[in-house]
Amino acid sequence: MRISELAERVGVATSTVRYYERIGLLSGPSRTSSGYRDYDEEDAARLLFVTRARRMGLSCDQVGTLLGIWAGTHCASAAERVGQLIDEKQAEIAERIDELHRFSAQLTTVQDALRAEPPDACRTDLTCCVPESPGVVVLDLVPRPRQ
Template sequence: MARRDFGIGELSRRSGVNIETVRYYEKIALLPPPPRTEGGHRLYPDDYAKRLTFIRRGRELGFTLDEIRNLLGLVEGGHSCGEVREAALAHVEDIRRKIADLRRMEKLLSETAARCAGGAAPACPIIGALGSAS
């Protein structure tokens, strides 16, 4: 099968990643610089769309760009599935911590809002909670 290269617009469409985001990923070296035409236009091979889809899905799952860079390194470095699993499980633990933090925030804000009678701002428990050091 012959290799087919395409422009950044087609790459964006195929991967579901915004054109400016593609350029940003190139800038931070998450995406290698693509080959260019003599006129300087980027030409992307099919594997760039696969890599961008991987990055996009990783972002959708809450991985940071550094975590995605690490995962790509594991994949490209021929590391074991066990190492990828360890990275994924570490991310799951991070998600669980964030969920617990969100639940605490929800409870605090709900309780504070329930004490608000809708009166004057100086007596507002929400503003008081936001202004307190604890």
């Protein structure tokens, strides 16, 4: 099958298939005499595995490790490792939720300070519009890159 058929079948963009090939999660397919990529059922199964693992939030490195375990035949070993990775992901999520709760409390403190002393004029230390919130680490809200 062609790349567009493979991508549609699994529900990803053709650029995703090419990317996974480039980083080694998919092996390069055979080529037709006219140079088109030619995928088979094994390629489709591997792409489906990769896609599902990525949708669970696993990094490309983690998926690569799983592929080495799974290899299309070792489901029990792969399932065990997926379970471990899910536990790790759940811990990361819990930590992130705690960070967000702390950040929410920080924002409430700042908002309360602004409401308690509405600015009548700008101040050189900018506490008129951005009050200080000592002792609280500002949370980085920039999304963390997926690996």
